Amino acid sequence: MDTQAASDTALASGLRIERTIALVGLMGAGKTTIGRRLAVALGLAFRDADEEIERAAGLSVAEIFRRHGEPEFRRGERGVIRRLLDEAPHVLATGGGAFIDPETRDLMRERAITIWLRADLDTLMRRVEKRDHRPLLKEDDPRAVMARLMAVRYPIYEEAELTVDSSNTPHARAVASILRALAARQHARARP
Numbered sequence: 001m002d003t004q005a006a007s008d009t010a011l012a013s014g015l016r017i018e019r020t021i022a023l024v025g026l027m028g029a030g031k032t033t034i035g036r037r038l039a040v041a042l043g044l045a046f047r048d049a050d051e052e053i054e055r056a057a058g059l060s061v062a063e064i065f066r067r068h069g070e071p072e073f074r075r076g077e078r079g080v081i082r083r084l085l086d087e088a089p090h091v092l093a094t095g096g097g098a099f100i101d102p103e104t105r106d107l108m109r110e111r112a113i114t115i116w117l118r119a120d121l122d123t124l125m126r127r128v129e130k131r132d133h134r135p136l137l138k139e140d141d142p143r144a145v146m147a148r149l150m151a152v153r154y155p156i157y158e159e160a161e162l163t164v165d166s167s168n169t170p171h172a173r174a175v176a177s178i179l180r181a182l183a184a185r186q187h188a189r190a191r192p
Contacts, residue, residue, distance in 0.1 A: 008041035008172070011179035015186060017042055020085055021178075022092045022112035024099040024157055026149055028127035029117040030166045030174060031093035037175045039091040048093045052080045061095070070097075078104045085111045096149070100156055109161070113185070115178060116160035121147055123167040161185070 021038065023031040032048055039046035050061050053076055057064055064073045077098055084092055085107065092112065099105050099114070108114050119127075125143055157163075162181045166174045 008037065008175055008179060011176055011183070012041045012043075015042065015179070015182055017044060017089050017113075017182075020087070020089050020092050020112040021182075022081075022085075022094055022108045022114050023117055024094050024108070024114055024160055025096065025117035025119065025166070026124055026146070026153060026157075027096045028124035028146075029096075029119045030127070030171055031117055034117060034166065034171050034174050034178070035091045035093040037171060038178055041175060041179060042091065045088070045090040046093070047084050047087075047090055049077065049081055049084065049098060050093075050095050052084060053077055053095075056080055074098075074101050074104070077101070078107070082107060096153070099160070100153055105156070105159065109159070113162070113182070114160040115162045115164055115181070116157040117166040117174065118154075118157070118163055119165070119167040121150060124150075 021042075021044075023035050023038075025031055035048070036046050053064070053073075054060055057076060059067070061073070064076070074097065077095060078101060081092075081094065081098060081104055084090075094108070099108065099116075121143070124146055128142070128146070162178075162185065164174055164177045164181060
């Protein structure tokens with residue numbers, strides 16, 4: 001076990017995770033990478049909602065958007081997230097729009113610990129430019145699209161139970177911040 005993993009495991013000791021931890025935020029916030037590391041630290045399984053949707057549909061997310069449109073994708077996403085929340089507690093990375101859908105948001109807030117991974121525009125753009133599989137960024141000006149998404153979605157992401165900054169910081173630091181936030185949440189709930 002490397003030093004960072006050992007440090008994360010030490011931070012996680014004593015945490016009682018009784019609900020799935022659902023990571024929300026825009027594409028590029030680090031939900032999958034941070035989620036995988038968080039799951040290891042907590043000794044939990046990791047699930048990626050987009051991967052589960054692709055497996056269920058037999059199509060990529062981009063192909064589902066192209067063939068069926070965003071409303072049909074969101075309907076399927078809601079069903080997959082509902083199924084995943086029926087499983088034992090785990091770490092769940094959700095798609096950027098999952099928490100924006102009111103029904104899916106209510107479901108996650110009711111049955112999971114929701115954590116918004118917040119990042120600034122420059123950080124998000126630097127991360128998403130490395131890959132071109134993002135259907136919502138296929139327009140002429142991806143930066144303008146991302147800025148519009150931030151304007152619309154950030155006020156909704158603020159409804160998550162916890163917020164952790166993932167801008168300009170190594171993913172390992174974000175994992176440690178999540179573990180500390182979970183410990184503070186647990187401590188606050190234990191007080192009479």
